[in-house]
Amino acid sequence: MKTVKTTACLALLLGATAVSVPAFAEEASKAASTTNVEIIAGDDTNEIIDPIEPPTNQKGPLVIDAVSSFDFGKIKLGTLTKEAVVPEGKALGVQVTDKRGTGAGWDLSASITEFQNADKTKTLKASVKIPAGQVNTSASDSSKAAVASEIILNSTAGTVFSASKDNGMGSWSDLFEGNNQKVELTVPSDAYVAAYTATINWSLQDAPK
Template identity: 40%
Template sequence: MKKTIIFSSLFATGFILLGGTQASFAEETVNGSANGQGATSYGSIELTPDSDSGTDPLVPTTPSGKTGNVGELTIDNVSPFVFGTQRLTGKKATYYSTTTDGNVQVTDKRGTGVGWTLQVRSTDFIDSQNSSNILKGAQVTIPVGTVSSDDGNSSTAPTASEVSLNETDTTIFKAAAQSGLGSWVDKFDGTDNESKVSIEIPAGSMKGSYVSTITWTLADAPK
């Protein structure tokens, strides 16, 4: 099973039931003591995956990257990469995304701990007014982000990687087995340019209003 989103740039004790398997604790009855002055009881809880609701972004981006996805394993937020209006200088130049709090968010509500992998790819930047005009050699790079979750998340964190976008799926965020449960954010909008999404424009580029499609693919196991 894969989940794909496309976005264009511009305490209780007792027994637990998971995946249909019951694990019973030793005591599931109420018992008194021999002297009549003690007793034991029990607590119980059943946990099942939530497949009927979505998860809001823990760190909303501006402009919005909320996907509205619903299910047990979802991509909840994917940042648009907005580089604004820039002047041609005749030389190679690097520009940085103006998106605020850029990030991608994944939520795993399956409760199985099998892990997951998020990959990303992009198309060429094509002039929205003239499809034959391609921004040749343009390179978008997503830096290694800061990984975070809800306060108190007991799961081991997934790992984030730097990615240079092209037409091949490349892993940007990955949860090994027994990690990445709950909601996790890979935030790539730091205080300096090295921690922001960038685009490198080669010398000799033509004027135009260019757009690329960024495709995010979430697989339900580590790769």
């Protein structure tokens, strides 16, 4: 009896399977259509990723969107190193956007003039260090990143931020004080009392060095 019951169940199952096989319709006709798009370089102003001020409001396919000024406040003689003051709710850094769509890469360099007082009778032999910081992006592929470099500014331009071929497309920011780093001013012990100002010149080249 046991064998008979098993065989009957199998027969019912197989029968149910055979009945459920669907019938497939034959293709009566087919066609093909096309879809087209042309990508062109962008030239609008760009959204600032991080709270870096001031914005430059520059337009174009390859631009510096924002770059910080540095305020070191007051330094007492005898203090050799001072960190830059960060405004509340803001960040020190620079942002570059590449909307050329060529993958050519780019190089952002900086140089600094002498620190001078208002009537240019005194100079300060100080140095400013910008750390490599933290790189952020709005690009969809963060693996093709721009690279930040530490630099001690002087009269000769040096690379701060760069992108090799096929990298750095889209908007990229370098937060100078990311990763617990600081923008620092070092002053000599023989400095004269005065208020000093220097100008940092930023230059964005359309190809990596």
